[in-house]
Amino acid sequence: EVQLLESGGDLVQPGGSLRLSCGGSGITLSNSDMSWVRQAPGKRLEWVSYIQGGGTSTYYADSVKGRFSISRDASKNTLYLQMNSLRAEDTAVYFCVQGHFSTWGQGTQVTVSS
């Protein structure tokens, strides 16, 4: 069974940085298409970023382009989301998602506030 576990969510001040991690079991993350999806309080789900399995192609939502970066470490079987220049509107639960959204983690809370 594939399981994903996010970590790294925290309270951070506007303009700050945070790195989210997603560990996988039952899956080799470096071979899998992976995405980050977020959900702000009371809002719809929002796709944030994607990285192609086995390759280096990455895509970002316009709202985070230039500020967020998706990457992975094959040796640690871990997916990352580096978030810089954080804004209040980035406050959300962030989910790590496998492939075309077949498996979701439990989410990690990011709060951007002074």
Added chain:
Amino acid sequence: DVVMTQSPLSLPVTLGQPASISCRSSQSLVYSDGNSYLTWFQERPGQSPRRLIYKVSTRDSGVPDRFSGSGSGTDFTLKISGVEAEDVGVYYCMQVRHWPWTFGQGTKVEIK
């Protein structure tokens, strides 16, 4: 960006009765392979979203057959043939045909 519009946004249903959710996209979701890349998710209270259906009508493993998806091009529908208590939650459609991928607003299904 492709705008995904769901209706209704709230759907009170009597147990055992059918339910239907509409999802419309601002652009066609048909790819060159002939498939439409429209996905449906269920988000139960307090749980992570769960994929129910992908490529319009392919049900995920373990999803009850009371859930069905249909449509093509820009108009899609999720149907529940007879709502059960465990179906309460928010349902989202999502397109993965055009970058950036986009979700609908969500439809909240509740029991009358």
